[in-house]
Amino acid sequence: xxxxxRIRIHPTSEQAAFxxxxxxxxxxxxxxxxxxxxxxYKRHGQSLSAKHDTxxxxxxxxxxxxxxxxxxxDSIALQQACINLDKAFQRFFDP
Numbered sequence: 001x002x003x004x005x006r007i008r009i010h011p012t013s014e015q016a017a018f019x020x021x022x023x024x025x026x027x028x029x030x031x032x033x034x035x036x037x038x039x040x041y042k043r044h045g046q047s048l049s050a051k052h053d054t055x056x057x058x059x060x061x062x063x064x065x066x067x068x069x070x071x072x073x074d075s076i077a078l079q080q081a082c083i084n085l086d087k088a089f090q091r092f093f094d095p
Contacts, residue, residue, distance in 0.1 A: 021072070021073075022073060022074060022077060025070060025073040025077070025078065026073075026077050026078060026080075026081045027081075029058070029070075029073075029078045029081040029082065030081040030082075030084065030085055033054040033057075033081070033082055033085045034085060036054065036057070037054070037085075037089070049086065054082045054085065055079055055082045058070070058075075058078055058079070058082070
């Protein structure tokens with residue numbers, strides 16, 4: 001049996017803005033990783049590990065000028081997005 005607890009939070013406007021930025025960066029990381037993996041598979045027939053390969057791309061992206069804004073994101077949240085993407089691929093391809 002699974003149990004759940006519902007908690008309602010009431011963030012301040014500053015906290016809400018911070019959470020929205022975090023959720024947006026996680027969503028961007030997940031969708032970009034999905035696009036990179038799909039593109040690589042379609043063009044080259046090679047599959048990338050979302051868990052290992054895209055995590056390495058995060059550090060490269062944070063150092064670039066184009067994606068430098070990702071430095072302010074929580075690194076664990078972005079890594080968890082890569083792990084969630086890997087789990088989604090595993091569940092899709094495993095029978």
